[in-house]
Amino acid sequence: MDNLTHSLVGALIGQAGLKRRTGLAMPALIIGANIPDIDAGCVLIGDMQHLALRRGLTHGPIAMIVLPLLLAGGLYAFDRWQAARGRRPASRLPVRFGWLWALATIACLSHPAFDWLNSYGVRLLEPFSSRWFHGDMIFIIDLWLWLGMGCATWLSVRRERQGGDWRRPARVMLAATLAYIGLNAAITYLAERHARMSEPYPLIAIANEMPVAFWRRDMIIGNGDGLWQVAGQRVGAMPLASCDLARARRQDRAVDAFLFWSRAPTILRDGSAFVLGDARFAGDLSRGRFTVRLPAGACQEQGAG
Known part of the structure; x- marks a missing residue:
């Protein structure tokens, strides 16, 4: 807080x-x-x-x-x-x-x-x-x-x-x-339970809190592969497995630190480059604050969905 x-x-x-x-x-x-x-x-x-x-x-x-x-x-x-x-x-x-x-x-x-x-x-x-x-x-x-x-x-x-x-x-x-x-604990529990029991039956459901409107949650759902739905919108340019993140972590300390911190990592496009982001911060209020550019060649273009 x-x-x-x-x-x-x-x-x-x-x-x-x-x-x-x-x-x-x-x-x-x-x-x-x-x-x-x-x-x-x-x-x-x-x-x-x-x-x-x-x-x-x-x-x-x-x-x-x-x-x-x-x-x-x-x-x-x-x-x-x-x-x-x-x-x-x-x-x-x-x-x-x-x-x-x-x-x-x-x-x-x-x-x-x-x-x-x-x-x-x-x-x-x-x-x-x-x-x-x-x-x-x-x-x-x-x-x-x-x-x-x-x-x-x-x-x-x-x-x-x-x-x-x-x-x-x-x-x-x-x-x-x-x-x-x-x-608020009850609101979160019910929101996450409903998300897990509804199509597409995700493995992960995060009830992201909203400012002021404490009764609302922006649901983040996915299966841990880097492709997420945030409030019904798709987030993620390609699966995490399409990028050599192990090598990227060795090459760039910022990437290593980001992946250590991130709870819902995802690959995003930034022009012709790719960046790491976190689905929790994909909204308009925080978009761009928590991203790190991946080293060149870390991701394979054919992996894009």
């Missing part, structure tokens, strides 16, 4: 009451909910190579132990540093390292949990396994989560300043968020 959503999740957990457990609880929750995305810096190594590193190691089990420890230690040291210089705010609650660590861990765990919800996915077991996990439930930027979580956070903070029951709005929204996720 996007970082605003992650931040709002952390803020709501704090406003639900956990921020009273220790000083600097809200920084631990909000930063912790975002810190696994430190792998975004991998974009500096290349447009395609960074795909192989995103949502991997910093989202896996080792990171879920190390990152909260580092964050809690940094916040605890910051509090001690302020106290030593007489700059520690008098209104701040006593900082308890154990609670900082616990809250940072909860926030960090929420990050891969929410990343799993969309079709982009997350490698939950990295470095022990590079398998991608995909929930196919909620679009990566969900307007309804923004509105609900944002309003609930604002109302909770407002009530707190007025001396009212500020925990209730946050708790209600957290429950509503879980219900919303459950609703």
Whole structure:
């Protein structure tokens, strides 16, 4: 999910009451909910190579132990540093390292949990396994989560300043968020089940989420050969077997990284050349963003369908 959503999740957990457990609880929750995305810096190594590193190691089990420890230690040291210089705010609650660590861990765990919800996915077991996990439930930027979580956070903070029951709005929204996720899980399950039980009876059915219209799914169906139907439209110039992808991977690190990342690889035409794409991103909004040119001679023209 996007970082605003992650931040709002952390803020709501704090406003639900956990921020009273220790000083600097809200920084631990909000930063912790975002810190696994430190792998975004991998974009500096290349447009395609960074795909192989995103949502991997910093989202896996080792990171879920190390990152909260580092964050809690940094916040605890910051509090001690302020106290030593007489700059520690008098209104701040006593900082308890154990609670900082616990809250940072909860926030960090929420990050891969929410990343799993969309079709982009997350490698939950990295470095022990590079398998991608995909929930196919909620679009990566969900307007309804923004509105609900944002309003609930604002109302909770407002009530707190007025001396009212500020925990209730946050708790209600957290429950509503879980219900919303459950609703979208049911929509996805039914859509994928219907696709698999209908002609042409595909081996693979992906219910790609839609922005704003959370109740809709763009169905991606196929048999894993690189020829897909996306919302009823054919995607793929030729079967994957028509191209020597093993050689292409050895020749070009970008191709290797793309195929490591891709869930629904397909061969597309780009003028007289061929490029690798992913059927999940064949729509108008993302077309061209996730493609890599194949080396010359990698594909045989007679394989075209």
